[in-house]
Amino acid sequence: MSIEIFSPLPGTFYRKPAPDQPVYKESGDAVAKGDVIGLVEVMKTFYEVKSELDGHIDVFLVENEDPVQAGQPLAKLKG
Amino acid sequence: MSIRKLLIANRGEIAVRIIRAARDLGIATVQAHSDADADSLAVRLADDAVNIGPPQAAKSYLNIKAIVEAAQEAGADAVHPGYGFLAESSHFADAVEAAGMAFVGPRGETIRMMGDKVAARTAAMNAGVPTVPGSDGRIDDVGETEKLAAEIGYPVMIKAAAGGGGRGIRIAHDAKEFAHFFQLAQTEASSAFGDGGLYVEKVIEDARHIEVQVLGDGTDVVHCFERECSLQRRRQKVWEEAPSMAVSPEARAMLCASAxxxxxxxxxxxxxxxxxxxDDTTGDFYFIEMNTRIQVEHPVTEWITGIDLVAEMLRIAGGEPLRLKQDDIVSRGHAIEVRINAEDPANDFLPFPGVVGTLSVPGGPGVRFDTMLYSGYAIPPFYDSLLGKLIVWGDTREHAIDRLKGALSELDVPGVKTTVPLYTALAGDADVRANAVHTRWLEHWLESNAKQL
Structure with missing residues (x-):
C-alpha cells in the first residue's frame, strides 16, 4: 500500500529540526505512526509533520526549505 | 546631501509606511521584494520594484549581497531597513555605507554596541541610567555568580549577551536551579547565537514595559516621550499606547532625560x-535594552506629538541636523495601537494565512489603519503574521478606548482569522480600562478568556 503525507499548512518545509542537525528521516527509513518526518514553518511558527501509519519512506516529494502549499504531498510512504 | 532615491529593504505594512513618508519628501522609491511579494501593496505603491530572491527570508530579505546589489543597480542613494530582518544588522549597515549609500539608521558600530546586551548595559550605567540589579558584565564563573545572585535576591534571570526579543532567557528561583540553568544557558547561547556569553539580572515582578522614543542626528538628541506596552503575549507586544498613564510627571521627566x-x-x-x-509600587525604572531602528508601535508617538518619525529618519539620513528642539515637542491626548495579526486567538493563536475577501477598513476622526492588506490579497505564509495596525486617538485614554471599540467593529478581513476579537474583548475589560496591567497580565487573562474569543 502506498500513501502520501500532506502538508497541513502552507509555508516552508524543513527536513531537519535545525540547520546544523541531521534530517529526521532518509528515504527508505522505517517510520512508526506519530514519527516526525519534517517541519512546516508558517508565519515564523513551526509545526511538526507526522506519519499517520507504520511503514517506511519511499521518497520525499519536496526538498528541504522548499515552499509548500496546504495539502501538498510531502513524501510517499509504503505501508 | 538629501536622499533622492530610496530602496526599501523590508516588506508588509512598514514598507508601505516608508513609501508614504518618502513620497511626502519627494524621494523616489524602489521596493525590494521576494518572489512571494510581487503582488504586495508596497510593490504596487512604490515608484519601482526589484526582485531580490526566493520567498524564504534567508534567501531574500536577509540576503545582504542581493539587497546591496539591487540598490546599486536601481541607482538608490539610501536604504531603509524597516524593522526586523536586517534592521539591526551592523554588517548590513556597514555594507550599505561601504557601497556609497546612506543607511537610514545608526552607524554600524552603534548597532553593534547596542546589540550586545552587556555592552548596552555598561553604556547605560556610564550615562547614569538605572539598570536592573545584576552582573556588571559578562559572567563566566558559576560559583562567583551564584554569590551575586544570592545578593540581588531570587528569582533572577540568566540572559544571553547576544540574545534579544525575549530569546535566550531562563529564570532561576534558587541556588540549585541557578547552577543547573547556568550550564544549560551557556550551551544554548553558544549554539543559538554563536556566543556563550551570559549575564544575570534580578526579576522585577509585575513590572510595566515603558519605552522612550528618541531622535538623534549624531550630535544632538531629543525625546518624543514614552509609550507603554505592558500587554504582551510570549514577550511580544500586542497593544501599545502613549502616553503611559502609570508614570507621574516627575518619573516621566527623569525617564525621558535618562534616555x-x-x-x-x-x-x-x-x-x-x-x-x-x-515598577509601579516603588516608582523605580530600569533600562533593559535599546532598539536601534523604527519600531512597530511608532504611530502612537506620532499621534500624540504630530511628528512623522519615518520622515525625520529620512531627513537625518540625508544629512540634515535635527529640525526639532526639545521644547517644540509636546504631547496631546492619548493614542492606542493594536496589532492585527493573521492568527486565531481562540485556537492558541494559530497562524492563518489566506486570501482576503472584500476588505472593510475603519475610518473617521481619530482613526488610522496602517496595513499591507487589500481586497483579494493572498497573504503569504513565509513571513510574520502582522497584517496591519489599528491606531486610534482620543482626548483622553477612555475616549481612545471607546474609539478603538468603534473602529474594531468597522474592521472586517473576510477569509482570514485575525486578532480583532481579542482587542474587542480587551477594550471592554475592566482591568484594561482601569490600566491595572503588567507584562504578564495578558497571559493570565488568556488562560481563562481565550476560548471565548
Whole structure:
C-alpha cells in the first residue's frame, strides 16, 4: 500500500529540526505512526509533520526549505 | 546631501509606511521584494520594484549581497531597513555605507554596541541610567555568580549577551536551579547565537514595559516621550499606547532625560527606542535594552506629538541636523495601537494565512489603519503574521478606548482569522480600562478568556 503525507499548512518545509542537525528521516527509513518526518514553518511558527501509519519512506516529494502549499504531498510512504 | 532615491529593504505594512513618508519628501522609491511579494501593496505603491530572491527570508530579505546589489543597480542613494530582518544588522549597515549609500539608521558600530546586551548595559550605567540589579558584565564563573545572585535576591534571570526579543532567557528561583540553568544557558547561547556569553539580572515582578522614543542626528538628541506596552503575549507586544498613564510627571521627566543622556553618550543617529521596566509600587525604572531602528508601535508617538518619525529618519539620513528642539515637542491626548495579526486567538493563536475577501477598513476622526492588506490579497505564509495596525486617538485614554471599540467593529478581513476579537474583548475589560496591567497580565487573562474569543 502506498500513501502520501500532506502538508497541513502552507509555508516552508524543513527536513531537519535545525540547520546544523541531521534530517529526521532518509528515504527508505522505517517510520512508526506519530514519527516526525519534517517541519512546516508558517508565519515564523513551526509545526511538526507526522506519519499517520507504520511503514517506511519511499521518497520525499519536496526538498528541504522548499515552499509548500496546504495539502501538498510531502513524501510517499509504503505501508 | 538629501536622499533622492530610496530602496526599501523590508516588506508588509512598514514598507508601505516608508513609501508614504518618502513620497511626502519627494524621494523616489524602489521596493525590494521576494518572489512571494510581487503582488504586495508596497510593490504596487512604490515608484519601482526589484526582485531580490526566493520567498524564504534567508534567501531574500536577509540576503545582504542581493539587497546591496539591487540598490546599486536601481541607482538608490539610501536604504531603509524597516524593522526586523536586517534592521539591526551592523554588517548590513556597514555594507550599505561601504557601497556609497546612506543607511537610514545608526552607524554600524552603534548597532553593534547596542546589540550586545552587556555592552548596552555598561553604556547605560556610564550615562547614569538605572539598570536592573545584576552582573556588571559578562559572567563566566558559576560559583562567583551564584554569590551575586544570592545578593540581588531570587528569582533572577540568566540572559544571553547576544540574545534579544525575549530569546535566550531562563529564570532561576534558587541556588540549585541557578547552577543547573547556568550550564544549560551557556550551551544554548553558544549554539543559538554563536556566543556563550551570559549575564544575570534580578526579576522585577509585575513590572510595566515603558519605552522612550528618541531622535538623534549624531550630535544632538531629543525625546518624543514614552509609550507603554505592558500587554504582551510570549514577550511580544500586542497593544501599545502613549502616553503611559502609570508614570507621574516627575518619573516621566527623569525617564525621558535618562534616555536622552544615554543616546547622546553614544552619539546616536536616527530613530531609536530605549526600553525600561517600570515598577509601579516603588516608582523605580530600569533600562533593559535599546532598539536601534523604527519600531512597530511608532504611530502612537506620532499621534500624540504630530511628528512623522519615518520622515525625520529620512531627513537625518540625508544629512540634515535635527529640525526639532526639545521644547517644540509636546504631547496631546492619548493614542492606542493594536496589532492585527493573521492568527486565531481562540485556537492558541494559530497562524492563518489566506486570501482576503472584500476588505472593510475603519475610518473617521481619530482613526488610522496602517496595513499591507487589500481586497483579494493572498497573504503569504513565509513571513510574520502582522497584517496591519489599528491606531486610534482620543482626548483622553477612555475616549481612545471607546474609539478603538468603534473602529474594531468597522474592521472586517473576510477569509482570514485575525486578532480583532481579542482587542474587542480587551477594550471592554475592566482591568484594561482601569490600566491595572503588567507584562504578564495578558497571559493570565488568556488562560481563562481565550476560548471565548
Amino acid at each position: 536622552v543622556a544615554l543616546a547622546k553618550s553614544v552619539n546616536y543617529r536616527g530613530a531609536g527606542t530605549l526600553e525600561y521596566l517600570y
